Amino acid sequence: xxxxxxxxxxxxxxxxxxxxxxxxxxxxxxxxxxxxxxxxxxxxxxxxxxxxxxxxxxxxxxxxxxxxxxxxxxxxxxxxxxxxxxxxxxxxxxxxxxxxxxxxxxxxxxxxx
Amino acid sequence: xxxxxxxxxxxxxxxxxxxxxxxxxxxxxxxxxxxxxxxxxxxxxxxxxxxxxxxxxxxxxxxxxxxxxxxxxxxxxxxxxxxxxxxxxxxxxxxxxxxxxxxxxxxxxxxxxx
Numbered sequence: 407x408x409x410x411x412x413x414x415x416x417x418x419x420x421x422x423x424x425x426x427x428x429x430x431x432x433x434x435x436x437x438x439x440x441x442x443x444x445x446x447x448x449x450x451x452x453x454x455x456x457x458x459x460x461x462x463x464x465x466x467x468x469x470x471x472x473x474x475x476x477x478x479x480x481x482x483x484x485x486x487x488x489x490x491x492x493x494x495x496x497x498x499x500x501x502x503x504x505x506x507x508x509x510x511x512x513x514x515x516x517x518x519x
Numbered sequence: 520x521x522x523x524x525x526x527x528x529x530x531x532x533x534x535x536x537x538x539x540x541x542x543x544x545x546x547x548x549x550x551x552x553x554x555x556x557x558x559x560x561x562x563x564x565x566x567x568x569x570x571x572x573x574x575x576x577x578x579x580x581x582x583x584x585x586x587x588x589x590x591x592x593x594x595x596x597x598x599x600x601x602x603x604x605x606x607x608x609x610x611x612x613x614x615x616x617x618x619x620x621x622x623x624x625x626x627x628x629x630x631x632x633x
Contacts, residue, residue, distance in 0.1 A: 437619045448523075448609050448624030449562070456619075494561055498619045504575055505550065505618035509561035 409433060410495055410510035418516040422484050427513040429495030430477045436498060438478045439507070440469055443492040452480075485517045522546075525610050525625035533633055534600060540628045542593040542610030551593040552622065553585060554609040562609055568593060569615045600632045 411430045419425055429438060437456045441449035453462050455471035455478060462469045466489075468481040482489055493513045499506045523544045532538045542551065550569045554562035567575035568587040582604075584596040593610055607629050611622035 439621045441621075441624075446607070446627070446629060448525075448611075448626045449622075451621040451623065454619070454621045496621075504567065505569075505613070505616060506564055506567070506575065507552075507618050507622065508564070511561055514559075 408511060409499065409508055410497065412493075412495060412510040412513050414513060415511065416514050416516075418518065419485055421486060421517055421519050424481070424483050425485055425515070426479055426481045427493055427515070428477065428479050429510055431497075432476065433500045434475050435500060436475070438471060438475075439496045440478070440480055441494040441496060441509075443494060443512075444490075449492075449494055482515075485515075487517045487519050490515055490517050523610055523612055523623050523625035525608075525628050527628060528626065529629045529631075531631045531633060532597065532600065534602070536600075537596070537598045539597065540595040540608055540610075540630075542595075542625055543591055544610075544612045544623070544625075545591055546612060546623060548612035548614055548623070549590055550613050550615040550618065551587060552611040552613075553593070553595055554611060556607040556609055556627070558606075566595075597630075600630075602632045605630055605632045 413428050439454045440452045443449040453469045458473045458475045460471045466483045470479045495510045526541045553565040556562040565579045566585045571587045586594040607627045609627045610625040
């Protein structure tokens with residue numbers, strides 16, 4: 407069982423559509439991070455959410471951290487082909503005594519022109 | 520400089536070869552990490568270095584040997600690998616104790632073991 411679950415696993419949409427991807431856990435996290443990874447490249451940090459209920463915006467991307475700090479969502483408005491990639495949520499393992507960042511399985515997004 | 524640089528970008532090696540992966544950062548980070556990522560899977564932690572000392576080995580086989588010669592460099596020495604070790608190897612860095620705020624990743628080394 408994964409500590410971090412993500413849904414949907416795959417998403418294919420037309421350019422201009424809106425979408426939301428989800429990251430869920432049964433455990434409380436001190437923070438959650440969102441990364442985007444393109445094929446053959448390393449993940450790039452998009453945002454870190456720290457406070458329960460927090461909302462952060464990055465251009466057309468809106469990130470929300472659940473009040474109980476067990477879940478997060480990423481909403482993209484008017485998706486563009488450049489948004490295509492693997493979206494990973496991550497957080498420091500709640501039971502680890504050190505900085506062990508674990509990743510969810512990812513959501514693979516394809517935006518069709 | 521806000522980058523983590525990994526070399527080589529691609530590596531093909533035989534099962535009897537010895538090779539090394541290199542990672543360099545000049546962000547002033549004193550924690551560095553090696554992750555392994557198989558196709559269509561998330562990254563999995565291998566090693567953590569904090570202040571140039573190995574602090575975590577996630578039960579990685581001894582055919583992988585990490586080294587941190589100084590605060591900017593991280594190496595991964597490879598010997599007698601198996602085909603199933605083929606993967607994208609990612610290096611990352613952060614301030615020690617600050618991983619909860621996120622990592623900076625390199626672009627990875629695509630390793631193929633033949």
